[in-house]
Amino acid sequence: MPVAAQPGATFILDNGAYTIKAGYATAGAPSLIPNCLARSRDRRVYVGDEFLTQCKDFSGVVFRRPFEKGHLTNWESEKVIWDRVLLSSEVGFNVDPEETALIATEPVLQLPVCSSNMDQIVFEEYGFSTYYRCTTSALVHENETGLLFGGSGRSDTSLIIDSGYSATAIVPIVENTVYHPAVRRLNVGGKLLRNFLKETISFRHYNMMDEAFIINEIKDQSCFVTASFAKDLETCKRLKAASNPLALDYVLPRATASGIRQGHIRDMTLPPDPDDQILTLGNERFSVPELLFNPSDIGIRQAGLPEAIMQSISAVPDPDVRGLLLGNVIFVGGNTKFSGFRERISSELQALVPDDITLRLGFPEDPVTYGWQGGTQLGQQKSRLRSRQVTRKEYMEHGPNICMRKFGKKTVDVLEYNT
Amino acid sequence: MFLLPSTENIINLPSVSPYRTRRFATLHIHTSMAPSTTSSTSATPPPSAPPPFTLFDADLTTAPKPFRNPNAKPPSRRVKNAKQIISDESKRLSSINGPGVVDKPTYINVEAPPSVIPRKWWCDITGLRAPYRMPGSGMRYHNKEVYEVIKQLPPGVDQQYLQLRSANVVL
Numbered sequence: 001m002p003v004a005a006q007p008g009a010t011f012i013l014d015n016g017a018y019t020i021k022a023g024y025a026t027a028g029a030p031s032l033i034p035n036c037l038a039r040s041r042d043r044r045v046y047v048g049d050e051f052l053t054q055c056k057d058f059s060g061v062v063f064r065r066p067f068e069k070g071h072l073t074n075w076e077s078e079k080v081i082w083d084r085v086l087l088s089s090e091v092g093f094n095v096d097p098e099e100t101a102l103i104a105t106e107p108v109l110q111l112p113v114c115s116s117n118m119d120q121i122v123f124e125e126y127g128f129s130t131y132y133r134c135t136t137s138a139l140v141h142e143n144e145t146g147l148l149f150g151g152s153g154r155s156d157t158s159l160i161i162d163s164g165y166s167a168t169a170i171v172p173i174v175e176n177t178v179y180h181p182a183v184r185r186l187n188v189g190g191k192l193l194r195n196f197l198k199e200t201i202s203f204r205h206y207n208m209m210d211e212a213f214i215i216n217e218i219k220d221q222s223c224f225v226t227a228s229f230a231k232d233l234e235t236c237k238r239l240k241a242a243s244n245p246l247a248l249d250y251v252l253p254r255a256t257a258s259g260i261r262q263g264h265i266r267d268m269t270l271p272p273d274p275d276d277q278i279l280t281l282g283n284e285r286f287s288v289p290e291l292l293f294n295p296s297d298i299g300i301r302q303a304g305l306p307e308a309i310m311q312s313i314s315a316v317p318d319p320d321v322r323g324l325l326l327g328n329v330i331f332v333g334g335n336t337k338f339s340g341f342r343e344r345i346s347s348e349l350q351a352l353v354p355d356d357i358t359l360r361l362g363f364p365e366d367p368v369t370y371g372w373q374g375g376t377q378l379g380q381q382k383s384r385l386r387s388r389q390v391t392r393k394e395y396m397e398h399g400p401n402i403c404m405r406k407f408g409k410k411t412v413d414v415l416e417y418n419t
Numbered sequence: 420m421f422l423l424p425s426t427e428n429i430i431n432l433p434s435v436s437p438y439r440t441r442r443f444a445t446l447h448i449h450t451s452m453a454p455s456t457t458s459s460t461s462a463t464p465p466p467s468a469p470p471p472f473t474l475f476d477a478d479l480t481t482a483p484k485p486f487r488n489p490n491a492k493p494p495s496r497r498v499k500n501a502k503q504i505i506s507d508e509s510k511r512l513s514s515i516n517g518p519g520v521v522d523k524p525t526y527i528n529v530e531a532p533p534s535v536i537p538r539k540w541w542c543d544i545t546g547l548r549a550p551y552r553m554p555g556s557g558m559r560y561h562n563k564e565v566y567e568v569i570k571q572l573p574p575g576v577d578q579q580y581l582q583l584r585s586a587n588v589v590l
Contacts (some may be wrong), residue, residue, distance in 0.1 A: 068500055068501035069501040069505075071501050071504060071505075073498065073499060073500055073501050073504060074498050074500075076495055076496075076498055076499070111504055111505070111508050112508075113504060113508065114504065240542070
């Protein structure tokens with residue numbers, strides 16, 4: 001909804017690899033804008049949210065994303081998308097960068113040159129008045145996380161697991177600062193799960209290697225996390241699809257006289273429509289999200305999520321802090337929305353955590369926007385933000401290195417200025 | 420009598436900060452139009468303020484460029500993909516730490532720093548310590564018995580011995 005330009009406001013831009021969550025700090029909820037340029041089959045290019053509102057035919061859509069392997073490499077695309085989010089009247093924020101404070105997020109363990117490029121774009125191309133860059137996990141920590149555990153208030157120490165599109169990041173925050181030696185990144189994210197499902201379906205049923213968007217919808221609607229993988233695999237092997245309680249028919253989208261009918265799960269009580277293409281999903285439904293827990297299933301030489309959490313914990317030297325971290329574990333990110341995820345991660349972690357430590361896991365209502373909500377909390381507390389942010393004047397005086405110093409990274413030694 | 424060029428179609432760019440990269444080519448479109456052909460029915464909007472007199476306007480040597488495409492975009496800066504950035508970063512880290520010094524040994528790189536102790540020589544015939552060197556060929560030998568043997572070697576054989584430790588003369 002169009003908003004008048006608000007001078008002196010704080011704008012929070014949770015720059016995810018899949019969606020951008022953007023909004024002013026005074027708003028209640030962010031706008032979700034896909035962080036991509038999409039080209040549909042009729043060669044029309046959609047920027048960001050145009051894709052969801054204007055594109056009618058989702059088959060054969062090719063995406064160009066600014067993020068690659070979890071690093072923001074392509075600023076040509078990202079600038080186009082940011083221009084649409086910040087400046088266009090259709091999205092409606094009408095940000096006046098000269099008067100606005102920006103809180104932007106970057107991926108965990110991003111390369112310094114990519115972070116530095118972002119700093120330069122923010123100040124030189126847009127010219128924001130002040131700027132603070134952090135990870136989404138740091139913003140999640142700013143929320144009133146006590147509410148997730150049946151209490152209230154904020155905690156100084158928490159362990160944030162952000163399972164997003166590119167990767168899953170495990171970030172321990174000790175006394176309100178990220179403890180960098182114990183940060184871990186697991187290369188399993190929504191992108192890997194979608195691609196694995198795409199290859200599995202293309203191998204077993206129909207060739208859908210070009211249909212990334214449709215496969216993503218299938219994944220969102222039909223995949224779940226199983227409590228015991230071996231048992232369910234055995235069930236699927238033993239029973240035929242008709243009598244298998246875990247199997248499911250998915251009706252693929254098709255063109256009808258009145259437009260495109262979107263894909264959906266088939267209602268088994270109704271007789272099947274002969275024009276529909278049906279995709280029967282069996283063990284793909286739970287073997288795809290299983291990759292979060294056992295990436296070695298497809299040969300990725302990394303530990304699964306529970307073990308990676310314990311590796312991160314064991315990298316924290318103080319045992320009391322370990323107990324505090326395990327008492328404040330918060331899961332955010334799109335991948336935590338799978339049904340059955342909570343039960344599975346609770347049981348797996350409980351098996352690995354020592355007896356004397358109380359494990360408390362927090363699952364926010366909306367894991368995708370919880371980081372943005374934390375950004376609003378930070379944006380409204382001007383005093384805390386003032387000590388961390390970089391103003392335009394400081395940037396003009398010291399250059400991009402001041403951003404690297406203030407936001408907690410080593411200075412990038414070689415930066416070229418074209419004066 | 421000099422006629423100053425018309426200032427009607429100059430596009431002025433925003434001011435450039437000292438740190439600004441040369442990202443966009445400055446686009447000056449200069450068309451000299453005869454004043455009588457501009458009619459009141461043309462759709463040009465009335466200017467809000469008179470355009471500033473820039474250095475471009477004072478430059479009399481610029482000729483009109485009627486064939487310049489006003490919609491031409493400057494060539495897009497080459498974008499590095501993730502693989503290039505990651506390899507640049509690993510090169511930068513290794514250059515900071517020095518070629519012989521590593522942060523910590525990992526299972527990927529087990530590099531030793533260059534040695535500072537004097538080099539040990541080994542006899543080409545016996546394999547024992549060789550403090551002596553044959554003056555003509557440079558073969559190393561253990562004692563005077565080995566020297567007698569080396570003295571008797573046929574012509575090309577000493578080079579073959581040296582080839583075993585890559586010290587032969589290649590013509």
